[in-house]
Amino acid sequence: NAGVTQTPKFRILKIGQSMTLQCTQDMNHNYMYWYRQDPGMGLKLIYYSVGAGITDKGEVPNGYNVSRSTTEDFPLRLELAAPSQTSVYFCASSFGLDDTQYFGPGTRLTVL
Amino acid sequence: AQSVTQPDIHITVSEGASLELRCNYSYGATPYLFWYVQSPGQGLQLLLKYFSGDTLVQGIKGFEAEFKRSQSSFNLRKPSVHWSDAAEYFCAVGARGTNAGKSTFGDGTTLTVKP
Numbered sequence: 001n002a003g004v005t006q007t008p009k010f011r012i013l014k015i016g017q018s019m020t021l022q023c024t025q026d027m028n029h030n031y032m033y034w035y036r037q038d039p040g041m042g043l044k045l046i047y048y049s050v051g052a053g054i055t056d057k058g059e060v061p062n063g064y065n066v067s068r069s070t071t072e073d074f075p076l077r078l079e080l081a082a083p084s085q086t087s088v089y090f091c092a093s094s095f096g097l098d099d100t101q102y103f104g105p106g107t108r109l110t111v112l
Numbered sequence: 113a114q115s116v117t118q119p120d121i122h123i124t125v126s127e128g129a130s131l132e133l134r135c136n137y138s139y140g141a142t143p144y145l146f147w148y149v150q151s152p153g154q155g156l157q158l159l160l161k162y163f164s165g166d167t168l169v170q171g172i173k174g175f176e177a178e179f180k181r182s183q184s185s186f187n188l189r190k191p192s193v194h195w196s197d198a199a200e201y202f203c204a205v206g207a208r209g210t211n212a213g214k215s216t217f218g219d220g221t222t223l224t225v226k227p
Binding site for chain 2: 004031033035040041042043044045048050056058059090092097100101103104105106
């Protein structure tokens with residue numbers, strides 16, 4: 001049982017490039033989340049999903065897209081990367097919306 | 113909209129001393145409340161949570177927190193801190209109803225433990 005896994009661990013992008021952050025969970029959780037954590041700050045919710053095919057915006061969705069085609073996977077897409085997207089990105093999952101969220105190890109992204 | 117304030121950015125305590133980390137929230141009804149811990153370079157791990165019922169909640173690693181509705185607070189406590197408790201601590205509030213799923217995190221409190 002690996003829990004929540006994220007790839008890659010680190011990535012450097014140039015301004016305007018695009019990339020997909022991968023997130024997979026093997027706990028059969030319905031709910032999955034993407035957060036970003038800027039230095040010295042708490043986590044801010046980007047998008048979340050309540051099940052395959054259903055996603056909703058969080059607090060800071062601009063510049064990102066998500067899809068949820070399977071229960072296990074919840075990729076986060078960055079189009080036209082900007083320096084403001086330099087952050088650490090965490091994926092999480094939970095059994096229910098009010099249940100404990102289990103976090104992945106994070107992806108550290110730098111946009112130059 | 114819900115919000116969370118952690119008034120202390122950084123706290124230093126001696127090993128063996130007691131600890132209290134403050135958390136104040138704003139939410140229109142009874143919230144879901146969480147405390148998470150983050151070690152350097154790691155993801156967040158849940159310490160404890162409050163949904164309803166007993167306002168004193170016990171968590172892992174000897175931590176507890178008390179929900180005080182009148183003060184809109186959910187402070188985290190530990191009677192005797194260990195060096196391994198040095199980490200960043202986040203308080204979070206989870207919404208109920210139509211906004212369920214949208215948790216809001218505080219900016220965190222960094223705990224340093226002196227030998």
